[in-house]
Amino acid sequence: MYKxxxxxxxxxxxxxxxxxxxxxxxxxxxxxxxxxxxLENISSSLWISPxxxxxxxxxxxxxxxxxxxxxxxxxxxxxxxxxxxxxxxxEARPVEAILDEAKNHDLVVMGTHGxxxxxxxxLGSVTEAVLHRSERPVLVLRCK
Numbered sequence: 001m002y003k004x005x006x007x008x009x010x011x012x013x014x015x016x017x018x019x020x021x022x023x024x025x026x027x028x029x030x031x032x033x034x035x036x037x038x039l040e041n042i043s044s045s046l047w048i049s050p051x052x053x054x055x056x057x058x059x060x061x062x063x064x065x066x067x068x069x070x071x072x073x074x075x076x077x078x079x080x081x082x083x084x085x086x087x088x089x090x091e092a093r094p095v096e097a098i099l100d101e102a103k104n105h106d107l108v109v110m111g112t113h114g115x116x117x118x119x120x121x122x123l124g125s126v127t128e129a130v131l132h133r134s135e136r137p138v139l140v141l142r143c144k
Contacts, residue, residue: 002029006105008036008098011070014143018111019074021141023081025109033085034105035074037067038097095129108138
């Protein structure tokens with residue numbers, strides 16, 4: 001039924017839990033997996049002055065490193081589970097990147113922190129936005 005599964009990750013423990021569960025689904029269905037890490041463009045949200053440019057570039061490189069590490073961990077989990085997987089690091093807003101990539105997949109598997117109240121308002125919810133806007137089925141796993 002599902003042959004291509006998209007699993008976005010942000011490297012958090014919540015994402016790792018969702019990946020483990022998603023890999024079980026992929027293994028049982030003989031599906032391929034794509035792990036996606038979306039690196040949001042920080043220059044649009046930071047005030048940039050000539051003095052801050054070097055730091056901004058350093059921050060971007062640090063964020064890319066974090067994304068690469070998250071994807072590497074996910075790929076290791078897939079290999080251990082015997083599931084064929086690829087990784088993608090893209091520079092885009094997470095919700096839009098996930099929705100765009102989901103067009104090439106049969107299922108999206110994501111974790112959610114289950115935040116509510118002020119935390120949810122302040123931090124937003126990528127998972128909720130994807131769930132409401134995706135044209136593909138979304139399996140949402142709540143973190144324990």
